[in-house]
Amino acid sequence: MKDDRKSQLRDAHEDRNSAEQVPDTPQTRAPAYRLAFNDTDFMCRDELRPVRLQLELLKPEMILNERGIGSTIVLFGGARIPEPAKSGEARTQTLADLSKYYEEAREFARLMTIKSIASYGREYVVATGGGPGVMEAGNRGAADAGGSSIGLNIVLPHEQAPNEYVTPGLCFNFHYFAIRKMHFLMRARAICVFPGGFGTLDEMFEALTLIQTDRMKPMPFLLFGESFWRSIINWDALAEAGTISPEDLKLFQFVETAAEAAEIIDTWDAQSDC
Numbered sequence: 001m002k003d004d005r006k007s008q009l010r011d012a013h014e015d016r017n018s019a020e021q022v023p024d025t026p027q028t029r030a031p032a033y034r035l036a037f038n039d040t041d042f043m044c045r046d047e048l049r050p051v052r053l054q055l056e057l058l059k060p061e062m063i064l065n066e067r068g069i070g071s072t073i074v075l076f077g078g079a080r081i082p083e084p085a086k087s088g089e090a091r092t093q094t095l096a097d098l099s100k101y102y103e104e105a106r107e108f109a110r111l112m113t114i115k116s117i118a119s120y121g122r123e124y125v126v127a128t129g130g131g132p133g134v135m136e137a138g139n140r141g142a143a144d145a146g147g148s149s150i151g152l153n154i155v156l157p158h159e160q161a162p163n164e165y166v167t168p169g170l171c172f173n174f175h176y177f178a179i180r181k182m183h184f185l186m187r188a189r190a191i192c193v194f195p196g197g198f199g200t201l202d203e204m205f206e207a208l209t210l211i212q213t214d215r216m217k218p219m220p221f222l223l224f225g226e227s228f229w230r231s232i233i234n235w236d237a238l239a240e241a242g243t244i245s246p247e248d249l250k251l252f253q254f255v256e257t258a259a260e261a262a263e264i265i266d267t268w269d270a271q272s273d274c
Contacts, residue, residue: 012037056179060152060172064187067170068120072127072150072187073112073265075105076203077134077194077224101194101224102137108192108258109141109149112265117147125150127184130162130171134194139165152180181206190220190265195228211251212244218251220268222261226254 016038022028036042043052078098082090087099109126116124126142128135130151142149143165151166154174162171174180185191185207193204204223210216223229238244255261 053176053179056174056176057182060183061186063170063172064150068122069125069150069187071123071189072125072184073109074184074188074191075109075126075128075134075138075194076184076191076196076200077101077105077128077138078196078200079129079131079133079135080197081133081195083137098195098225098228102134104224104256104258105134105137105192105194106141106144108261109138110145111141111258111262113142113145113147113149116142117145121148124189125170125187127152127187128166129153129199130166131160132163134196136163136165139163139167142167152183154180177202185210185216188216188219190222190268192220192222192224192261194224208248208251212248220261220265221252222255222264223252224255224261226256229254 016035019035019038027033031039031041034042042048080091080095081102082095082099083102084099087096090096090099112124112126116122116126125148126138127150128138130139130153135151139149139151140163148167148170149165150170150172151162152172152174153160153162154177162173172183174183181203184203188207191204191207193200207216208221211218211221229235235249239246239249253264255264
């Protein structure tokens with residue numbers, strides 16, 4: 001049903017355009033005269049942080065709703081992991097060895113995007129951080145299948161442009177890490193974590209904490225590369241120390257291949273439908 005109320009009041013775009021045409025006087029040049037919503041200096045003030053938080057939550061949410069996207073397959077993983085063809089350029093041998101997970105991420109995203117296309121692009125939409133490495137592999141795999149994918153980029157001190165495979169209309173940029181992580185998880189149908197660094201660990205543990213504390217529903221939580229994850233985190237020691245419950249070790253499982261991960265998600269979905 002058409003909302004006729006939208007036509008009753010003057011549109012904000014009209015006033016913004018009109019304000020740019022006002023006579024040039026000392027009064028109109030003063031910062032105080034700028035329209036508040038069109039005044040970037042005002043919007044960046046510390047007191048406006050709650051407004052910026054709300055805007056950063058709303059903008060991607062509104063666009064994803066308009067696109068009809070109901071669920072996502074989230075890929076976390078390191079920006080420094082190269083594709084195998086460029087593994088010789090890796091700064092360490094470990095990174096070169098981990099390049100196999102670039103291909104696994106790409107293939108996994110391709111498989112998930114085939115499922116997404118079957119739902120008219122509304123479900124199983126691949127979502128990554130939009131950067132290089134594993135993130136690029138995820139968006140690339142979606143492109144290989146001819147589907148759309150989401151990129152949730154963030155402004156960093158060093159230059160980071162979105163990778164070229166993110167669907168342009170689903171490529172978002174964030175200032176707040178917290179809001180970005182909310183968008184990763186709000187539609188998540190499965191969480192897949194590839195080898196990575198501090199950022200990947202942060203994303204992984206926040207998601208695990210939300211499931212552990214019943215703030216988020218259980219879902220397939222897949223860690224690619226058992227030897228990597230066991231070498232950097234002593235999961236069993238946490239349970240033995242009593243800082244987590246032994247049952248918490250069942251919140252996630254290790255996988256090695258895209259096919260294995262896809263099968264787990266298919267099985268989970270089949271059981272959920274029963």
